[in-house]
Amino acid sequence: MTESQQPASDTRYLREIIAERQAKADALRNGGFNPYPPRTGRTHTIGDALEIFRAHEAASPETDAPSVTVGGRIVALRNMGRIAFVDLQDDTGQIQILASKRALGESWNLLDAFDLGDFVEASGPLIRSRRGEISVQANAVAMLSKALRPPPEKYHGLQDIETRYRQRYLDLIANDEAKDLLRTRSRIVSAMRRFMDERGFLEVETPVLQSEAGGAAARPFLTHLNALDEPRQLRIALELHLKRLIVGGFDKVYEIGRIFRNEGTGNRWNPEFTMLESYEAYTDYHGVAEMVEAALSFIATEVTGSTRVPWQDGEVDFTPPFARVTMVDAVKQHVGVDFRDYPTTEAMEDLLRDNGVAIPPDAGWGKLFDELVSERVEPHLQQPTFLLDYPLAISPLAKRTEYDDTLVERFELFVGGWELANAYTELNDPVDQRERFEEQLRLRATGDDEAELLDEDYIVALEHGMPPTGGLGMGMDRLAMLMTNSQSIRDVILFPLMRKL
């Protein structure tokens, strides 16, 4: 590596450190050793080696333990002159290599090329050191991959929050907690997938690139499809394509996929995030609510061992059944009025003013109502609570309730004061759906650029007949935050969005 190829941010001193490590790689080459060999002689993972030794010690402590070849990253190096201790780490554990000049002979000198962060392998019998540490008594060592840059400091780990996000690999190397957390996120997604599969849902994949992104109220990312010279948008929801599959006769489908919303960032918002959506024919939103209870209690148990998971100073209890309250009752309870008595934008504005809620500019009734609920109702919903029967005005894809045609069969699930899931009895009346889309277009014409666009092909699909269906959307990142007691979405996303440097 020449200096001109290095990032300009590398200081002179860092370049010296890199040059020293490079010189060690060159010394290996000159001695006939490839510092980046194509293959390793590994016989065991470190975790397996430790297990084998413990089993051997328990069964026949008088005999010699088997020999192994293990490989890993050097995380500590203690050289005593004629004996050295090298701590190796792989994804399964950490083990000490006891390297002595006597046992290694000529290859003892290879240790001169070893630095923290390098990947090396060592072969020899498993033993316990005098201080009781399980070790590989090396009779051979080899470089597997020479690291040119130094790792973060070993004792304090990597503290700088910006570096932890921008160079997540360093966070994973240096901070076991970060690695555990992100591993847990994977286990949550995996548990969700298992739950859906076991219930007979078919996992599908639908387009990310869409002519007009629909299915949610959000601003899309815009891009261009060169091959057809047409504009495209990145999806903001999975909804409309999954429901086309219900029309097609797949009665239980789900997708866990990345969606993109061109909006702000924050502790609970990342512009690209992972959503689960599922649709099940022949059920309604009550059926979906029961499934959500089963899913969350299952995942909590799989991941934390209990349906009660630590959350901030207390805990969240995912033991079914969750609380259920209608939107009408919740607003009565926390605001003191029946919101149906405030049907106009002007009336809703007055209600917000009376309750000290700031009024967003150019907001229609729906946005104002949403603001009121966000400010005055949602923060109270700490334990898992289904908020049922939303206003039709903010729910263009959900079916009306039978008792009030200004309300729809929709719930959002709140946990810790934030929305975790959203579900409907899906609107399958194509005529009503067209009217709802047309109302959205009117909102868009008045300046609401988050209103839905009319998806003609989706209407045509509904005209072919969609069975009664319950649908669900759940934010997997927020679920991961709740299950791991994380206060920032960046902590549960491997590579969170950061400003370009």
Place this chain on the structure above:
RNA sequence: GGGUCCUUAGCUCAGUUGGCCAGAGCAGCGGACUUUUAAUCCGAAGGUCCUGGGUUCGAGUCCCAGAGGACCCA
């Protein structure tokens, strides 16, 4: 969008009211050491104090602007 705070060696951090050449630990480099595990001991190095202006005899420190980040509010 508004506010508060942060940015000093590869990493983790000190740095007093503005005052001599900006310090420590770890890592690295040279040396000692055959049972260490934050190894120990000796030695010598290592700095765009985030960037750019300004105030001042003198700025890591005070002021202004900018960059990046964290948190709070809308």
